[in-house]
Amino acid sequence: MSAPETMRVAIVGGGLVGSLLACYLGRRGYRVDVYERRPDPRRTLSEHGRSINLALSERGLDALRRIDLVDTVMAPALPMHGRMVHDIAGRTNFQSYSAKGDRAINSIGRSALNETLLDAAEATPGVTLHFDVRTTGYGLGPNSLALARGDVLEVVEPDIVIAADGFGSAVRKSLEAAGRMSVRTEPEDHGYKELTIPAVNGEFAMDPDALHIWPRGSSMMIALPNPDRSFTCTLFWPREELEALSTPDQILRHFNEVYPDAVPLMPTLVDDYLADPNGLLATLHVDPWQADGKVAVIGDAAHAILPFFGQGANAGFEDVVELDRCLDETGDDWSLALPLYQQRRQPNGEAIAWLAKENFIEMRDKVASPTFRATKSVEHALERLLPGRYLSRYEMVSFTTIPYAEVIERDKRQRSTVLATLAGVGAVAVGTTIGLIGRAARRGA
Ligand SMILES: Cc1cc2nc3c(=O)[nH]c(=O)nc-3n(C[C@H](O)[C@H](O)[C@H](O)COP(=O)(O)OP(=O)(O)OC[C@H]3O[C@@H](n4cnc5c(N)ncnc54)[C@H](O)[C@@H]3O)c2cc1C
Secondary structure (H helix, E strand, O other), rough: OOOOOOOOEEEEEEOOHHHHHHHHHHHHOOOEEEOOOOOOOOOOOHHHHOOEEEEHHHHHHHHOOOOOOOHHHOOOOEEEEEEEEEEOOOOEEEEEOOOOOOOEEEEHHHHHHHHHHHHHHHOOOOOEOOOEEEEEEEEOOOEEEEEEEEEEEEEEEEEEEEEEEOOOOOHHHHHHHHHOOEEEEEEEEEEEEEEOOEEOEEEEEOOOOOOEEEEEEEEEEEEEOOOOEEEEEEEEEEEEHHHHHOHHHHHHHHHHOOOOOOOOOOOOOOHHHHHHHHHOOOOEEEEEEEOOEEEEEEHHHOOOHHHHHHHOOOHHHHHHHHHHHHHOOOOHHHHHHHHHHHHHHHHHHHHHHHHHHHHHHHHHHOOHHHHHHHHHHHHHHHHHOOOOOOOHHHHHHHHHHOOOHHHHHHHHHHHHHHHHHHHHHHHHHHHHHHHHHHHHHHHHO
């Protein structure tokens, strides 16, 4: 075991998770090199001027709070206190995310978030960022990384390698090829397209305090607000269907039928639809997450998941917090810390992958139904009645740091108590039902 100042850690990928990890490890005193294949996004025009956002919730905020970055990141964020469900007739229904209506998830620009994290990493003593450097493989020598700077190839041999290079991780592929990691990819039938609802006369075209959803069974569109008062819409649809719309007429006809209230707000719909490549979605199952206490995967490289709970980046940030905790607990002995990190995080990676799939069904099929709305009302009533004791699945995932695997177990226990109580009660008035559920839950939920 060596002192951090004498150890070199290479982080592959300077995306959201890699740049946050660099901040954490730099603060511990390590000499950290981040190798990022893209040019420095702070010096180039990324995303062709379009705003692309993501929802940051408690797990991500917790990771930022611990290194005093939360205020900087949150300055331009837009809180969303609930879902605004748009039905096919254009009617809307607002569903609060929490019982008291006081909790919000936050819409954040991806580029702005990445740039803030890169700035913070660069300002951390010991951290060096290398842009335009692609990692081509791992493991030609002991703990060696093969790097390509344009045509120039080089090999480095850091003490520790952490792969934060996302879904297509080159490091993970090398470990898989060497039989040191196994990877199962579950492709998703649905792909996605990113579209835009621009500002109207400098103002938001819809309520910015909500995540807007158009649930349509096999397809679903969502929209999150941006600081420039536009909304980024993401249309999820089976890939063949996305591809089948190929002319302006087809696109307009389909949207007028399925998303009629959105069409007047989307003046660039046809151009956006034809220009935006179809995004692919998949879930990754990786095992193990580390090898020999010297190399590990983190973030999407370890657990790419479907985006339907808005948790991919949040979960990746939580990986960073856990790795930091494992280093604390093992006195920076990586040979102990990496196995501990895997033992604690891998079950949670699997759990959030499952929760994300379940939430897709909820979002696309259930949110519009009266039964769903009634269930949410009962859940919120229970949350008010039993503060801290009854927490809905959404509440636990988005507004706490309860480990994801524990969320599933606790949710199961709560649901069976509620069902058992409802079965015993039969068709009594809702007020009485809630009272009985409350008493039953107090006894054993
Ligand atoms: C449609 C959609 C919506 C989403 N919405 C949300 C949301 O609301 N909330 C949320 O928390 N998450 C969301 N996510 C998930 C989130 O985007 C990812 O979980 C997050 O970006 C993962 O971060 P990462 O740093 O692990 O990987 P990435 O963001 O993929 O970053 C990997 C980095 O590594 C670099 N890289 C790759 N290969 C190499 C190489 N060979 N050499 C060097 N560098 C390399 C890449 O250029 C990139 O910078 C969404 C995802 C999708 C697809």
